[in-house]
Amino acid sequence: MDSPRSNSAPARIGVVAxxxxxxxxxxxxxxxxxxxxAIAAGPVLMLLVLNLVARQADRVREISLPVIRGEQAxxxxxxxxxxxxxxxxxxxxxxxxxxTGDLDVVLEIDAGFAADVAKGRPGTVHLAYDRSRDRARAxxxxxxxxxxxxNREWGRGRLLLRGVAAEVANPLNVxxxxxxxxxxxxxxxxxxxxxxxxxxxxxGGMAAALDTTAGERERASLEPLLTTPVAPLELAVGKWxxxxxxxATAVLLTLSGFYLMLRFAPLPAVGIPFLFGLxxxxxxxxxxxxLIALMPAILLYVGCRSRTFKEAQSNLSVLLFVVSLIPxxxxxxxxxEPAWLTWVPISGQYALLSRALRGxxxxxxxxxxxxxxxxxxxLVALLAVARLFSRESVLAGK
Amino acid sequence: xITTQGVMKSFGRRGEVQAVNGVSFIxxxxxxxxxxxxxxxxxxTLLRMLATLMIPDSGSATVDGHxxxxxxxxxxxxxxxxxxxxxxxxxxxxxxxxxxxxxxxxLVGDALDARVDALIRAxxxxxxxxxxxxxxxxxxxxxxxxxxxxxxxxxxxxxxEPTNGLDIMSIRALxxxxxxxxxxxxxxxxxxxxxxxVSALCQRIVILGRGQVxxxxxxxxxxxxxxxxxxxxxxxRLLGSGEGLAA
Numbered sequence: 001m002d003s004p005r006s007n008s009a010p011a012r013i014g015v016v017a018x019x020x021x022x023x024x025x026x027x028x029x030x031x032x033x034x035x036x037x038a039i040a041a042g043p044v045l046m047l048l049v050l051n052l053v054a055r056q057a058d059r060v061r062e063i064s065l066p067v068i069r070g071e072q073a074x075x076x077x078x079x080x081x082x083x084x085x086x087x088x089x090x091x092x093x094x095x096x097x098x099x100t101g102d103l104d105v106v107l108e109i110d111a112g113f114a115a116d117v118a119k120g121r122p123g124t125v126h127l128a129y130d131r132s133r134d135r136a137r138a139x140x141x142x143x144x145x146x147x148x149x150x151n152r153e154w155g156r157g158r159l160l161l162r163g164v165a166a167e168v169a170n171p172l173n174v175x176x177x178x179x180x181x182x183x184x185x186x187x188x189x190x191x192x193x194x195x196x197x198x199x200x201x202x203x204g205g206m207a208a209a210l211d212t213t214a215g216e217r218e219r220a221s222l223e224p225l226l227t228t229p230v231a232p233l234e235l236a237v238g239k240w241x242x243x244x245x246x247x248a249t250a251v252l253l254t255l256s257g258f259y260l261m262l263r264f265a266p267l268p269a270v271g272i273p274f275l276f277g278l279x280x281x282x283x284x285x286x287x288x289x290x291l292i293a294l295m296p297a298i299l300l301y302v303g304c305r306s307r308t309f310k311e312a313q314s315n316l317s318v319l320l321f322v323v324s325l326i327p328x329x330x331x332x333x334x335x336x337e338p339a340w341l342t343w344v345p346i347s348g349q350y351a352l353l354s355r356a357l358r359g360x361x362x363x364x365x366x367x368x369x370x371x372x373x374x375x376x377x378x379l380v381a382l383l384a385v386a387r388l389f390s391r392e393s394v395l396a397g398k
Numbered sequence: 399x400i401t402t403q404g405v406m407k408s409f410g411r412r413g414e415v416q417a418v419n420g421v422s423f424i425x426x427x428x429x430x431x432x433x434x435x436x437x438x439x440x441x442x443t444l445l446r447m448l449a450t451l452m453i454p455d456s457g458s459a460t461v462d463g464h465x466x467x468x469x470x471x472x473x474x475x476x477x478x479x480x481x482x483x484x485x486x487x488x489x490x491x492x493x494x495x496x497x498x499x500x501x502x503x504x505l506v507g508d509a510l511d512a513r514v515d516a517l518i519r520a521x522x523x524x525x526x527x528x529x530x531x532x533x534x535x536x537x538x539x540x541x542x543x544x545x546x547x548x549x550x551x552x553x554x555x556x557x558x559e560p561t562n563g564l565d566i567m568s569i570r571a572l573x574x575x576x577x578x579x580x581x582x583x584x585x586x587x588x589x590x591x592x593x594x595x596v597s598a599l600c601q602r603i604v605i606l607g608r609g610q611v612x613x614x615x616x617x618x619x620x621x622x623x624x625x626x627x628x629x630x631x632x633x634x635r636l637l638g639s640g641e642g643l644a645a
Contacts, residue, residue, distance in 0.1 A: 007504045015501040019490075026489040026530075221485030224546070227449045228502040229474045392452050395483070 012230050016238025017245075020212055024246055030207040038204065038250040042196030043257040049192060063142050066090035066106045072113040073123065079150045098130050104139035105129040193258055193276060194353035195327050197251065197284050198346065201291040202323050204250030205243040206316065209296050212239045213303030213385075214312035223395050232389035236300065236382050243296035251288055255281050276357070283356040286367070287349050290374035294345060297381035304388040326350065342366045345374045399585055400425040400448060400554060404457035407443050413455070417443040419609035420457065425587045425602070427553070430580050432600030433589035434633065440609040441589040442482050445558045448587070449479040461554050475503060478552035480560050484543040488532040492523055492542045495531060496549055503550035517545040520575070537568035544575070554585045561595055573599055597629050607637045 025031055064086040070077045080087060090106050097103040110116070110124035117123045125147065129140045156166040216222045225235070262276050302319065306312035327350040342348040348370035352362060388394060400423075407418040418440040425431035433441050446452045448459055450470040459466045464473040486495050493514060500510045518527045521541040526534070531542060540560070547555070557576075561569050576586055576599060590596050596603055597617050605612040605620070613620055613636045617629055624632035 011504070011506075012502055015498070019487075019494075019498045019501075022494070023487055023489050216485075219485035219488070220483035221487060223451065223481045223483040224479065224485070224499075224543070225502075226451055227474060227477070227479040227481065228499055229471055229504065230502050231471065395446065395451060 009234050012234045013238045017241040020239050020242030021245055024208045034250050038200050038254040039257045042254050043261045046192050063139055068108040072109045083146055098128055101133055104136040105143050196254055198327055200251045200254040201288045202295050205247035205296040206299055208246045209243045209299030210303040210309055210312045213300050214306040214309050218308045233386035235389055236385040240296055247292050247296055251292055255284050280356055283362055287352045290371045291349055294374040294378045297378045300385050301381045304385050342369045343373055399427050400461050402459040405454045405459050406456045407454055416609055421611055423604045425585055427585045428583045429601045430586040430588055430599050432596035432603045434596045434603055435606035436591055439606040441606055442558055445556050449556055476553050478547040478555045480547045480557045482558045486531045486542055491528045491530055493527045495542055496545045499546045500549040521545050536563045540564055557588045559589055593629050593633055605636055612636050
């Protein structure tokens with residue numbers, strides 16, 4: 001044949017990769033699932049969390065406190081009003097309402113308060129609340145601290161009347177300095193972004209990787225493909241490149257989703273305790289690159305070992321469970337990570353992502369360490385996939 | 399031209415299943431050679447070895463002088479294979495399915511386009527060429543699969559039970575195509591368990607039973623050899639039992 005031909009391995013790899021990309025992006029289900037989980041899940045969840053944080057903050061700021069028998073302690077009432085607490089008369093069924101969550105906390109002044117105080121005994125107030133309600137906790141803490149402050153002020157006044165310096169009763173002076181930079185607090189929100197970044201890198205290529213391996217076997221299109229001049233390793237690399245492309249798209253979309261939301265969405269004014277700007281986005285991509293390359297190779301390997309899409313999915317569920325558990329465990333450990341952890345895939349990336357979010361620059365050495373193992377594993381997995389493609393047993397069964 | 403010499407292949411952990419047991423035959427250019435045998439006779443395994451998908455345990459096989467083991471990548475450019483498994487990519491159009499194989503065979507640019515167009519016309523699937531394969535009928539799928547196998551204009555063509563699942567119109571069209579390829583001087587090896595298929599098309603017939611060549615020759619030679627009057631009787635007689643029909 002005298003027509004022009006191109007017979008190089010890179011050309012064939014390119015042909016395979018291009019075909020697989022077209023095939024993947026025509027699969028509506030795969031693309032929708034991948035992109036929905038990527039774009040929607042993370043940012044939407046974060047929006048919910050931020051709103052929750054904001055609502056709790058608002059509750060503290062505009063605290064309203066139902067009071068029973070306020071007339072017993074006019075000085076306390078005046079103090080609370082000075083602190084901008086809105087005082088309301090308590091309804092008769094306030095205990096019920098606290099249980100159902102309608103009221104956070106109710107202040108009940110003892111019937112004998114005025115009499116006790118007149119006799120020089122401590123006056124008694126009762127606080128009613130349900131501490132098991134997360135949303136009420138901020139209000140409870142605020143009211144308790146207001147009452148403590150009043151207690152101190154009152155005591156100081158009495159000491160002054162007796163000619164004693166207030167310091168006598170307060171030998172310990174506690175001054176707190178919060179060393180959290182704006183970025184390093186808000187651990188939950190931080191965790192969410194890092195987790196979803198990882199999640200996208202791990203899951204982004206799953207459906208496509210299985211479709212192009214187990215799916216290819218299931219459709220009986222692998223056998224004819226292996227009669228063409230494409231070598232097993234070329235086939236493995238071509239398919240891998242296509243899945244990496246999808247995976248990278250999923251990661252970029254997830255991160256862009258976070259970026260755009262934090263930048264432009266009308267977020268509640270919580271004084272967002274971290275930054276996720278273009279610099280952080282760039283650092284995320286750098287940190288996640290080895291996973292974006294590694295996961296498709298592993299997924300292809302698992303897919304190749306399975307005869308059907310279903311079989312592949314069940315084989316994968318264990319792997320994915322472990323992978324997604326690692327960052328959660330790491331977050332709850334809350335201790336400083338040992339140095340060797342940066343070598344471990346997923347763990348290393350999670351640690352580096354957390355640092356990027358805290359606004360730290362990425363240390364070059366640790367970054368290279370976190371690249372080493374995934375890079376090696378990617379190579380091994382690709383060679384293993386090629387080996388499977390060259391085994392006669394891939395032809396067996398549908 | 400295909401030449402096999404004492405080809406053996408066994409499966410199972412200890413090789414207890416002897417699928418192909420010392421097969422020797424020659425399939426010449428310009429002829430359609432029929433590989434006839436009951437199910438389980440080793441036809442598919444033999445074709446897979448010729449298609450370089452499996453490696454023989456012993457014996458040798460060459461296509462146009464290229465060894466199926468040591469020279470497999472060169473050989474894959476010379477053979478077109480319509481294998482037992484003939485899955486297409488459902489999300490790609492017929493044209494894209496054919497193009498993919500053409501590109502893997504190293505065709506590029508205008509040559510690739512021209513070749514794909516020519517095959518689409520030859521298979522008379524021009525009206526559905528740009529539709530996704532998803533909803534194609536069996537016959538339409540078969541046409542695409544054949545076009546895909548022929549995209550690089552191979553000299554040797556291996557077909558594993560190509561008429562399976564086709565209606566009579568599609569079978570006739572396929573026969574015409576195979577005859578046309580024979581006229582071009584191609585070497586065609588065609589496996590089937592249906593005698594009428596083989597007798598209608600093939601110049602030479604190789605009868606396989608239990609992994610071995612039972613008889614070879616033209617239809618007339620086989621009749622003479624067996625002393626029977628119809629090819630069906632000859633087939634059963636040569637296999638030595640009624641298993642050919644039962645299977």
